[in-house]
Amino acid sequence: MGSKHAVDLGLHTCTYKRWQLSGIPCVHAICAIKFKKQKATLYYDDYLMPSSYLESYNPIIYPIAREDDWEPVDxxxxxxxFKVQPGRPKMKRHKEPGEKEKAPPPPAPKEGKLPKTGIKMSCKICGQQGHNKLDCPVTKAKKAAATVSS
Known part of the structure:
Protein backbone atom coordinates (compact mmCIF):
# COMPACT_ATOMS: atom_id res chain seq x y z
CA MET A 1 0.00 0.00 0.00
CA GLY A 2 2.67 2.51 1.03
CA SER A 3 5.43 3.97 -1.10
CA LYS A 4 9.10 2.99 -0.83
CA HIS A 5 11.87 5.48 -0.12
CA ALA A 6 15.66 5.08 -0.02
CA VAL A 7 17.37 6.27 3.17
CA ASP A 8 21.09 7.04 3.50
CA LEU A 9 21.98 7.39 7.18
CA GLY A 10 25.55 8.47 6.45
CA LEU A 11 24.50 11.46 4.30
CA HIS A 12 21.33 12.16 6.34
CA THR A 13 19.12 11.94 3.26
CA CYS A 14 15.87 10.28 2.26
CA THR A 15 14.10 10.30 -1.11
CA TYR A 16 11.01 11.55 0.73
CA LYS A 17 12.99 14.86 1.18
CA ARG A 18 11.40 15.73 4.51
CA TRP A 19 14.58 14.99 6.44
CA GLN A 20 16.58 17.40 4.28
CA LEU A 21 13.97 20.17 4.65
CA SER A 22 13.35 20.06 8.40
CA GLY A 23 16.54 18.56 9.81
CA ILE A 24 14.46 16.02 11.75
CA PRO A 25 14.54 12.40 10.50
CA CYS A 26 11.35 11.40 8.66
CA VAL A 27 9.36 8.23 9.33
CA HIS A 28 11.43 6.24 6.85
CA ALA A 29 14.70 7.39 8.44
CA ILE A 30 13.40 6.58 11.93
CA CYS A 31 12.59 3.03 10.79
CA ALA A 32 16.10 2.65 9.37
CA ILE A 33 17.65 4.06 12.58
CA LYS A 34 15.58 1.68 14.74
CA PHE A 35 16.58 -1.22 12.48
CA LYS A 36 20.26 -0.33 13.15
CA LYS A 37 19.41 -0.07 16.88
CA GLN A 38 20.75 3.48 17.23
CA LYS A 39 19.33 6.63 18.81
CA ALA A 40 17.41 9.03 16.57
CA THR A 41 18.91 12.05 18.37
CA LEU A 42 22.28 11.25 16.78
CA TYR A 43 20.76 12.05 13.37
CA TYR A 44 19.18 15.43 14.20
CA ASP A 45 20.74 18.57 12.73
CA ASP A 46 23.11 20.43 15.04
CA TYR A 47 20.92 23.52 15.23
CA LEU A 48 18.19 21.46 16.94
CA MET A 49 20.46 20.41 19.80
CA PRO A 50 20.13 22.09 23.23
CA SER A 51 23.81 23.08 23.17
CA SER A 52 23.26 25.12 19.96
CA TYR A 53 20.21 26.77 21.49
CA LEU A 54 22.11 27.78 24.62
CA GLU A 55 25.06 28.98 22.53
CA SER A 56 22.82 31.30 20.49
CA TYR A 57 21.64 33.01 23.70
CA ASN A 58 25.11 33.04 25.30
CA PRO A 59 25.94 36.76 24.89
CA ILE A 60 24.09 38.72 27.55
CA ILE A 61 21.78 41.43 26.25
CA TYR A 62 21.60 44.22 28.79
CA PRO A 63 18.35 46.18 29.17
CA ILE A 64 18.10 49.81 28.11
CA ALA A 65 18.91 52.36 30.78
CA ARG A 66 16.08 54.33 32.40
CA GLU A 67 15.26 57.88 31.32
CA ASP A 68 17.12 59.22 34.38
CA ASP A 69 20.37 57.68 33.06
CA TRP A 70 20.16 59.23 29.58
CA GLU A 71 22.75 61.81 28.58
CA PRO A 72 21.35 65.33 28.18
CA VAL A 73 21.38 66.72 24.64
CA ASP A 74 22.37 70.36 23.97
CA PHE A 82 6.39 66.84 6.87
CA LYS A 83 5.57 65.14 3.60
CA VAL A 84 2.12 65.50 2.07
CA GLN A 85 0.65 62.07 1.55
CA PRO A 86 -0.98 61.21 -1.77
CA GLY A 87 -4.75 61.08 -2.00
CA ARG A 88 -7.62 63.11 -0.73
CA PRO A 89 -7.20 64.36 2.85
CA LYS A 90 -9.39 62.84 5.52
CA MET A 91 -12.27 64.95 6.76
CA LYS A 92 -12.64 63.30 10.16
CA ARG A 93 -9.96 63.66 12.79
CA HIS A 94 -8.70 60.80 14.93
CA LYS A 95 -10.05 61.15 18.45
CA GLU A 96 -7.96 60.70 21.57
CA PRO A 97 -8.62 57.60 23.72
CA GLY A 98 -10.49 59.63 26.37
CA GLU A 99 -12.64 61.28 23.71
CA LYS A 100 -14.25 58.09 22.47
CA GLU A 101 -17.25 58.38 24.71
CA LYS A 102 -20.78 57.93 23.46
CA ALA A 103 -22.26 60.84 21.57
CA PRO A 104 -25.08 62.69 23.32
CA PRO A 105 -28.56 61.51 22.36
CA PRO A 106 -30.23 63.43 19.52
CA PRO A 107 -32.44 66.32 20.58
CA ALA A 108 -36.13 65.62 21.14
CA PRO A 109 -38.30 66.37 18.08
CA LYS A 110 -40.16 69.66 18.03
CA GLU A 111 -43.90 69.66 18.56
CA GLY A 112 -45.80 68.62 15.46
CA LYS A 113 -42.71 67.27 13.69
CA LEU A 114 -41.81 63.58 13.76
CA PRO A 115 -38.74 61.89 12.35
CA LYS A 116 -39.19 60.29 8.90
CA THR A 117 -37.59 56.99 9.88
CA GLY A 118 -39.93 54.04 10.29
CA ILE A 119 -43.00 55.84 8.94
CA LYS A 120 -44.79 54.52 5.88
CA MET A 121 -45.85 56.87 3.09
CA SER A 122 -49.52 57.94 3.18
CA CYS A 123 -51.66 59.91 0.73
CA LYS A 124 -52.93 63.38 1.72
CA ILE A 125 -56.01 63.04 -0.48
CA CYS A 126 -57.45 59.62 0.34
CA GLY A 127 -55.42 58.84 3.51
CA GLN A 128 -54.33 55.36 2.38
CA GLN A 129 -50.79 54.09 2.98
CA GLY A 130 -48.44 52.97 0.22
CA HIS A 131 -48.71 55.95 -2.14
CA ASN A 132 -48.59 59.75 -2.06
CA LYS A 133 -50.85 62.36 -3.63
CA LEU A 134 -49.06 62.15 -7.01
CA ASP A 135 -49.81 58.44 -7.39
CA CYS A 136 -53.26 58.55 -5.79
CA PRO A 137 -55.91 56.65 -7.81
CA VAL A 138 -58.47 59.37 -6.97
CA THR A 139 -56.39 62.12 -8.62
CA LYS A 140 -55.60 59.84 -11.57
CA ALA A 141 -59.31 59.21 -12.06
CA LYS A 142 -60.03 62.96 -11.92
CA LYS A 143 -57.29 63.68 -14.48
CA ALA A 144 -58.55 60.92 -16.77
CA ALA A 145 -62.10 62.28 -16.55
CA ALA A 146 -60.89 65.82 -17.30
CA THR A 147 -58.98 64.70 -20.42
CA VAL A 148 -61.95 62.63 -21.70
CA SER A 149 -64.46 65.53 -21.25
CA SER A 150 -62.25 68.10 -22.97
Missing part, protein backbone atom coordinates in the same frame (compact mmCIF):
# COMPACT_ATOMS: atom_id res chain seq x y z
CA UNK A 75 20.87 70.73 20.50
CA UNK A 76 17.13 70.83 19.76
CA UNK A 77 15.60 67.68 18.37
CA UNK A 78 13.27 68.53 15.50
CA UNK A 79 10.59 66.24 14.12
CA UNK A 80 11.12 64.74 10.67
CA UNK A 81 10.08 66.94 7.74
Missing amino acids: YPIAPPP
Whole structure:
Protein backbone atom coordinates (compact mmCIF):
# COMPACT_ATOMS: atom_id res chain seq x y z
CA MET A 1 0.00 0.00 0.00
CA GLY A 2 2.67 2.51 1.03
CA SER A 3 5.43 3.97 -1.10
CA LYS A 4 9.10 2.99 -0.83
CA HIS A 5 11.87 5.48 -0.12
CA ALA A 6 15.66 5.08 -0.02
CA VAL A 7 17.37 6.27 3.17
CA ASP A 8 21.09 7.04 3.50
CA LEU A 9 21.98 7.39 7.18
CA GLY A 10 25.55 8.47 6.45
CA LEU A 11 24.50 11.46 4.30
CA HIS A 12 21.33 12.16 6.34
CA THR A 13 19.12 11.94 3.26
CA CYS A 14 15.87 10.28 2.26
CA THR A 15 14.10 10.30 -1.11
CA TYR A 16 11.01 11.55 0.73
CA LYS A 17 12.99 14.86 1.18
CA ARG A 18 11.40 15.73 4.51
CA TRP A 19 14.58 14.99 6.44
CA GLN A 20 16.58 17.40 4.28
CA LEU A 21 13.97 20.17 4.65
CA SER A 22 13.35 20.06 8.40
CA GLY A 23 16.54 18.56 9.81
CA ILE A 24 14.46 16.02 11.75
CA PRO A 25 14.54 12.40 10.50
CA CYS A 26 11.35 11.40 8.66
CA VAL A 27 9.36 8.23 9.33
CA HIS A 28 11.43 6.24 6.85
CA ALA A 29 14.70 7.39 8.44
CA ILE A 30 13.40 6.58 11.93
CA CYS A 31 12.59 3.03 10.79
CA ALA A 32 16.10 2.65 9.37
CA ILE A 33 17.65 4.06 12.58
CA LYS A 34 15.58 1.68 14.74
CA PHE A 35 16.58 -1.22 12.48
CA LYS A 36 20.26 -0.33 13.15
CA LYS A 37 19.41 -0.07 16.88
CA GLN A 38 20.75 3.48 17.23
CA LYS A 39 19.33 6.63 18.81
CA ALA A 40 17.41 9.03 16.57
CA THR A 41 18.91 12.05 18.37
CA LEU A 42 22.28 11.25 16.78
CA TYR A 43 20.76 12.05 13.37
CA TYR A 44 19.18 15.43 14.20
CA ASP A 45 20.74 18.57 12.73
CA ASP A 46 23.11 20.43 15.04
CA TYR A 47 20.92 23.52 15.23
CA LEU A 48 18.19 21.46 16.94
CA MET A 49 20.46 20.41 19.80
CA PRO A 50 20.13 22.09 23.23
CA SER A 51 23.81 23.08 23.17
CA SER A 52 23.26 25.12 19.96
CA TYR A 53 20.21 26.77 21.49
CA LEU A 54 22.11 27.78 24.62
CA GLU A 55 25.06 28.98 22.53
CA SER A 56 22.82 31.30 20.49
CA TYR A 57 21.64 33.01 23.70
CA ASN A 58 25.11 33.04 25.30
CA PRO A 59 25.94 36.76 24.89
CA ILE A 60 24.09 38.72 27.55
CA ILE A 61 21.78 41.43 26.25
CA TYR A 62 21.60 44.22 28.79
CA PRO A 63 18.35 46.18 29.17
CA ILE A 64 18.10 49.81 28.11
CA ALA A 65 18.91 52.36 30.78
CA ARG A 66 16.08 54.33 32.40
CA GLU A 67 15.26 57.88 31.32
CA ASP A 68 17.12 59.22 34.38
CA ASP A 69 20.37 57.68 33.06
CA TRP A 70 20.16 59.23 29.58
CA GLU A 71 22.75 61.81 28.58
CA PRO A 72 21.35 65.33 28.18
CA VAL A 73 21.38 66.72 24.64
CA ASP A 74 22.37 70.36 23.97
CA TYR A 75 20.87 70.73 20.50
CA PRO A 76 17.13 70.83 19.76
CA ILE A 77 15.60 67.68 18.37
CA ALA A 78 13.27 68.53 15.50
CA PRO A 79 10.59 66.24 14.12
CA PRO A 80 11.12 64.74 10.67
CA PRO A 81 10.08 66.94 7.74
CA PHE A 82 6.39 66.84 6.87
CA LYS A 83 5.57 65.14 3.60
CA VAL A 84 2.12 65.50 2.07
CA GLN A 85 0.65 62.07 1.55
CA PRO A 86 -0.98 61.21 -1.77
CA GLY A 87 -4.75 61.08 -2.00
CA ARG A 88 -7.62 63.11 -0.73
CA PRO A 89 -7.20 64.36 2.85
CA LYS A 90 -9.39 62.84 5.52
CA MET A 91 -12.27 64.95 6.76
CA LYS A 92 -12.64 63.30 10.16
CA ARG A 93 -9.96 63.66 12.79
CA HIS A 94 -8.70 60.80 14.93
CA LYS A 95 -10.05 61.15 18.45
CA GLU A 96 -7.96 60.70 21.57
CA PRO A 97 -8.62 57.60 23.72
CA GLY A 98 -10.49 59.63 26.37
CA GLU A 99 -12.64 61.28 23.71
CA LYS A 100 -14.25 58.09 22.47
CA GLU A 101 -17.25 58.38 24.71
CA LYS A 102 -20.78 57.93 23.46
CA ALA A 103 -22.26 60.84 21.57
CA PRO A 104 -25.08 62.69 23.32
CA PRO A 105 -28.56 61.51 22.36
CA PRO A 106 -30.23 63.43 19.52
CA PRO A 107 -32.44 66.32 20.58
CA ALA A 108 -36.13 65.62 21.14
CA PRO A 109 -38.30 66.37 18.08
CA LYS A 110 -40.16 69.66 18.03
CA GLU A 111 -43.90 69.66 18.56
CA GLY A 112 -45.80 68.62 15.46
CA LYS A 113 -42.71 67.27 13.69
CA LEU A 114 -41.81 63.58 13.76
CA PRO A 115 -38.74 61.89 12.35
CA LYS A 116 -39.19 60.29 8.90
CA THR A 117 -37.59 56.99 9.88
CA GLY A 118 -39.93 54.04 10.29
CA ILE A 119 -43.00 55.84 8.94
CA LYS A 120 -44.79 54.52 5.88
CA MET A 121 -45.85 56.87 3.09
CA SER A 122 -49.52 57.94 3.18
CA CYS A 123 -51.66 59.91 0.73
CA LYS A 124 -52.93 63.38 1.72
CA ILE A 125 -56.01 63.04 -0.48
CA CYS A 126 -57.45 59.62 0.34
CA GLY A 127 -55.42 58.84 3.51
CA GLN A 128 -54.33 55.36 2.38
CA GLN A 129 -50.79 54.09 2.98
CA GLY A 130 -48.44 52.97 0.22
CA HIS A 131 -48.71 55.95 -2.14
CA ASN A 132 -48.59 59.75 -2.06
CA LYS A 133 -50.85 62.36 -3.63
CA LEU A 134 -49.06 62.15 -7.01
CA ASP A 135 -49.81 58.44 -7.39
CA CYS A 136 -53.26 58.55 -5.79
CA PRO A 137 -55.91 56.65 -7.81
CA VAL A 138 -58.47 59.37 -6.97
CA THR A 139 -56.39 62.12 -8.62
CA LYS A 140 -55.60 59.84 -11.57
CA ALA A 141 -59.31 59.21 -12.06
CA LYS A 142 -60.03 62.96 -11.92
CA LYS A 143 -57.29 63.68 -14.48
CA ALA A 144 -58.55 60.92 -16.77
CA ALA A 145 -62.10 62.28 -16.55
CA ALA A 146 -60.89 65.82 -17.30
CA THR A 147 -58.98 64.70 -20.42
CA VAL A 148 -61.95 62.63 -21.70
CA SER A 149 -64.46 65.53 -21.25
CA SER A 150 -62.25 68.10 -22.97
